[in-house]
Amino acid sequence: MVRVGTLPFRLLCLEYGADLVWTSEIIDKSIIGATRVVDEKSGVISYIKGDKDVFTTHPSEKEKVVFQLGTADPDLALAAAKAVEGDVSGVDLNCGCPKKFSVAGGMGAALMSDPDRLCAILEKLVQGLDIPVTCKIRVFDDVDQTLHLVRRIAATGICALTVHCRTKVMRPSEKAMWHRLKDIVEELPDLPVILNGDIFERSDVQRARDETGATSVMTARGAAANPSIFRAEGKLSxxxxxxxxxxxxxxxxxxxxxxxxxxxxxxxxxxxxxxxxxxxxxxxxxxxxxxxxxxxxxxxxxxxxxxxxxxxxxxxxxxxxxxxxxxxxxxxxxxxxxxGSSVVQSANLVISEQSAKVETKLDVDQKSILGSETKPPASAEIADIAEAPAAKRLKA
Ligand SMILES: Cc1cc2nc3c(=O)[nH]c(=O)nc-3n(C[C@H](O)[C@H](O)[C@H](O)COP(=O)(O)O)c2cc1C
Known part of the structure; x- marks a missing residue:
């Protein structure tokens, strides 16, 4: 989420139990050519271009942070992803943003109407990166059109697909159409599908999975309202x-x-x-x-x-x-x-079920930066992602 999901917010969500955190959409050209600066005391890594901190991260989130790209060009996409590849766990292509600045440049939701370009970007990233590639889309009004698109996206070799269960024109206040995910999940038996939209309580997680078969879920506003939504023990004050x-x-x-x-x-x-x-x-x-x-x-x-x-x-x-x-x-x-979204990075967050199969370890450095004992290793939907035949493995 632009503005909300900056580094401290992402770290807090991880501390509370989120399994993965996404940065906000960062535009390809804004990160290409940025200078990587490491603060020795805190370990904070800043990608600075001109007078802007384009992307800020810390080694403690490296195994859990997915860098979200805004792009309309395969070559620029790869160059941008390469710039940060060493500091993140995965790269996500944003194909869901309906905002004017995004679609006007052929990015975000505009890519859904240009599947050749969308898939060319994903293929380039999958072939050129040593870390997993994921993709976030919305749904079309038309079910078949949506299924046709997700089949093509899956064939690019990505390791997970996030579906924001709204169409491009739907407002956030309109109920997310979870029912539309079921067909997508069935269409892609080998690809982990992450449900996004209207996850506001931990109890929503299981309900969403039961109703749709989704591998895991992503929450944006739920976490913004209270990042402790990820705590198995319940929300904090x-x-x-x-x-x-x-x-x-x-x-x-x-x-x-x-x-x-x-x-x-x-x-x-x-x-x-x-x-x-x-x-x-x-x-x-x-x-x-x-x-x-x-x-x-x-x-x-x-x-x-x-x-x-x-x-x-x-x-x-x-x-x-x-x-x-x-x-x-x-x-x-x-x-x-x-x-404008390219300056301050932010996160969308994945909550997993408690019974997920593989455990990921928090980086030792996280102990120092979080200033508290690390929580027990977070179980993760990464397990499912790793099991997908076409998937590259997220570091776990
Ligand atoms: C303040 C804010 C910023 C957002 N920024 C991004 C973004 O950078 N990239 C993205 O893919 N989605 C972004 N979104 C959309 C959310 O990721 C999500 O798809 C949408 O809010 C629906 O999920 P929710 O019902 O859990 O909020 C943003 C949403 C909000 C409210």
């Missing part, structure tokens, strides 16, 4: 989740305004009186103070924040402030960039 997110944001030097934005999306309570100080905060120190994290900020955060802000900051245009107080002009700029 707004304050608990906010504190955990803030700690990760500080550790990874996430852009302050982005952190605040995520927090304000998370729970209705964060807009209430009890979160007033948070709402008024204009920098990490104030935010941490508001959440009882003053000591944490002083000991853990302050050095990392200043260290990591340097590479991008030096390249920033005059007046742009990455951290702390941000002027209205800068805030507007940040908002525009983020709405």
């Amino acid at each position: 707004a304050m608990e989740t906010a504190v955990a997110l803030t700690k990760l944001a500080v550790q990874t030097s996430n852009v302050f305004l982005n952190t605040k934005y995520i927090l304000l999306q998370m729970h209705p309570e964060t807009k209430s009186k009890s979160f007033e100080i948070l709402n008024k905060s204009r920098r990490y120190k104030e935010m941490c103070d508001a959440m009882g994290l003053s000591e944490y900020y002083e000991t853990e955060g302050i050095h990392l924040i200043h260290e990591r802000s340097e590479p991008a900051k030096t390249k920033n245009k005059p007046g742009r402030v990455r951290l702390g107080a941000v002027s209205t002009a800068n805030k507007r700029k940040l908002d525009e960039e983020q709405d």
Whole structure:
């Protein structure tokens, strides 16, 4: 999800039990030629182009993060994917985004109307990459047209297909058409199919799988509202989740305004009186103070924040402030960039059933960055993906 699913959000979802996290759509040309900068203290990896952090990641998510590409060209797609291949677990082609900036460039949902191009991109990626390739689509109104497309997509050799169970013109408020997935699953017996649309509770996961036969499910708004949706033990309170997110944001030097934005999306309570100080905060120190994290900020955060802000900051245009107080002009700029989707990466998330077959191990580094004991290894739909004959294996 653009704006919401930045690095700290993805790390938090993984900590709570998500098996895989997707970045937001990042446009091919925006990552090609970016400089990879590693912050030695935090381990955070930034792909910087011009004055923009195009993509930010950390080794602790490497085994679980799928890089989502916005592209309309096979060669550019491969060049972009190659640029990040060493830092991610898979590459996903976005064929579902209906937004104007995407379809106008022949990307996103436009690719569904140009299956030759769509499949040429996937084939190029499958042949050229050493990591798995996945694809995310919507459905057509017409069932046969949808089945024809998914057959062609499956034949490219991808290792999983995500289906957002809405058509291109459907609004998010309209009920996702889970019933449309059943045929697709039956049509593709060898390919893991991930259901997306209207997963808001853990209980929805099993219901979705029972009703459709989907291998696993992906949630966007459900996780944005409360990332602890992934916890087998149940959701946490707004304050608990906010504190955990803030700690990760500080550790990874996430852009302050982005952190605040995520927090304000998370729970209705964060807009209430009890979160007033948070709402008024204009920098990490104030935010941490508001959440009882003053000591944490002083000991853990302050050095990392200043260290990591340097590479991008030096390249920033005059007046742009990455951290702390941000002027209205800068805030507007940040908002525009983020709405354009290529600047701030975000995630869609896969929840698996508890009984999935293979266990994936969290990277040891994650212990340090998450600052807590690692949870038991997350079971994953990766098992099913690995079993598909045509699939390349996700690192597990
Ligand atoms: C704020 C926001 C940002 C999104 N960004 C992306 C994106 O970058 N790539 C993508 O494939 N889908 C994106 N989506 C669509 C979601 O991934 C998902 O397909 C859609 O919201 C339906 O799932 P849900 O019912 O779980 O929210 C975004 C959705 C939202 C609400």
